[in-house]
Amino acid sequence: MASVCGGCLAMLDAGVPMTDSVAGIAMGLILEPDGSYVVLSDIQGSEDALGDMDFKVAGSKRGISAFQMDIKVEGITLDIMKQALAQAAEGRSHILDAMSHCSPAPRRAFSPWAPKLALAQVSPEKLGQLIGPGGKAIRGIVAASGAADIVTNNNGTVQIVASSEQALAAAQELIALQIGELPVGTILRSRRVESIALFGVFVELSPGRSGLVHLSELAAEGNLTEVPPHWQVGSRIDVMYLGPTPDGKTRLSHKAVLLKDAGLSYTMPAPLGRARSSNGNDSSDGSSRGSSGGGRGQGSRGSSSRSSSSEGVSQPGTPRGAGERGNYRGGRGAGRSSINQAAQQQ
Numbered sequence: 001m002a003s004v005c006g007g008c009l010a011m012l013d014a015g016v017p018m019t020d021s022v023a024g025i026a027m028g029l030i031l032e033p034d035g036s037y038v039v040l041s042d043i044q045g046s047e048d049a050l051g052d053m054d055f056k057v058a059g060s061k062r063g064i065s066a067f068q069m070d071i072k073v074e075g076i077t078l079d080i081m082k083q084a085l086a087q088a089a090e091g092r093s094h095i096l097d098a099m100s101h102c103s104p105a106p107r108r109a110f111s112p113w114a115p116k117l118a119l120a121q122v123s124p125e126k127l128g129q130l131i132g133p134g135g136k137a138i139r140g141i142v143a144a145s146g147a148a149d150i151v152t153n154n155n156g157t158v159q160i161v162a163s164s165e166q167a168l169a170a171a172q173e174l175i176a177l178q179i180g181e182l183p184v185g186t187i188l189r190s191r192r193v194e195s196i197a198l199f200g201v202f203v204e205l206s207p208g209r210s211g212l213v214h215l216s217e218l219a220a221e222g223n224l225t226e227v228p229p230h231w232q233v234g235s236r237i238d239v240m241y242l243g244p245t246p247d248g249k250t251r252l253s254h255k256a257v258l259l260k261d262a263g264l265s266y267t268m269p270a271p272l273g274r275a276r277s278s279n280g281n282d283s284s285d286g287s288s289r290g291s292s293g294g295g296r297g298q299g300s301r302g303s304s305s306r307s308s309s310s311e312g313v314s315q316p317g318t319p320r321g322a323g324e325r326g327n328y329r330g331g332r333g334a335g336r337s338s339i340n341q342a343a344q345q346q
Helices: 002-014 045-050 078-102 124-131 133-145 165-178 255-261 296-303 320-327 331-345
Strands: 023-031 037-041 053-060 063-071 116-121 149-152 157-162 187-197 200-206 209-214 236-244 250-253
Touching: 002 023, 002 078, 023 045, 023 078, 037 078, 053 078, 116 165, 124 133, 124 149, 124 165, 133 149, 133 165, 133 200, 157 165, 165 200, 187 255, 200 236, 200 250, 209 236, 236 255, 250 255
Parallel strands: 209 250
Antiparallel strands: 023 037, 023 053, 053 063, 116 157, 149 157, 187 200, 187 236, 200 209, 236 250
16 A cells, blocks of 8 residues: 555656655454454555455545455454445544645656657648658657657657657757748757858758758848858857748758847748749749759859750750850850850840
């Protein structure tokens, strides 16, 4: 019965919201052949072995929640039962009073030492995106968040196990990022700068997933023309999630976090639309690595791609050498000649 008392104290300490404390006590019996008897309270092992009854009673001050009896005699009388229950109630009340002195009311919050569990529901079609090739993405989330384990089911249920609330929240955030369901306006703290470009910085959000902080969203005030030198690869930066671009890339803002932390208002920029260029091709804001190059040197080449309505001139984003070889028969010199003729005609 000590395990009942200790178990109740452990559950209260862990934050389990029990309505009442529960204690247990074991009652014994010594029955003589002439019918005389003695009811024992809180029996030990020897009294159980040599006695005639082991009557275990557990409950709160309001009543009994469980009991179990072993007897070695043919039967016991109602008087014995009445006395055993009365002594058990008195003993249980005494134990509950002692427990109340060493244990406060339930803390109404889980102990920091208790394991943390959470369930998330994702679309079954996105499980592959969450898990990644050979489980690479989900293993990266476990490692980055500090979670103990993440288990997925075919119906889209995701179970997260962690040793702390911080690790649990980090895992939930990384899962939302990985499947593209993070709420717009979420602030992400201490994210690693992955690379520097002419038009901003790319920030790692989750394993294998990054987003762009454009120059216009890098400082609280003023218009930057280049990335300040104190932002380097490996630096840590706080960003706000602004949503996806038309091509599925991720837009971020450091400016928004600076203003929010200073208690100032921030106006969320309008969602980007895909604009039409003069030659009829689609263009975006450069948030995509593929269209911008992703680096200082490559970004200038990606942003100044050539276009013309004349047949044979390379389309935007086509490498110079590949375009000339694919569209001109005269080699490099003939390619330049055709470009000059097209420009004169215009």
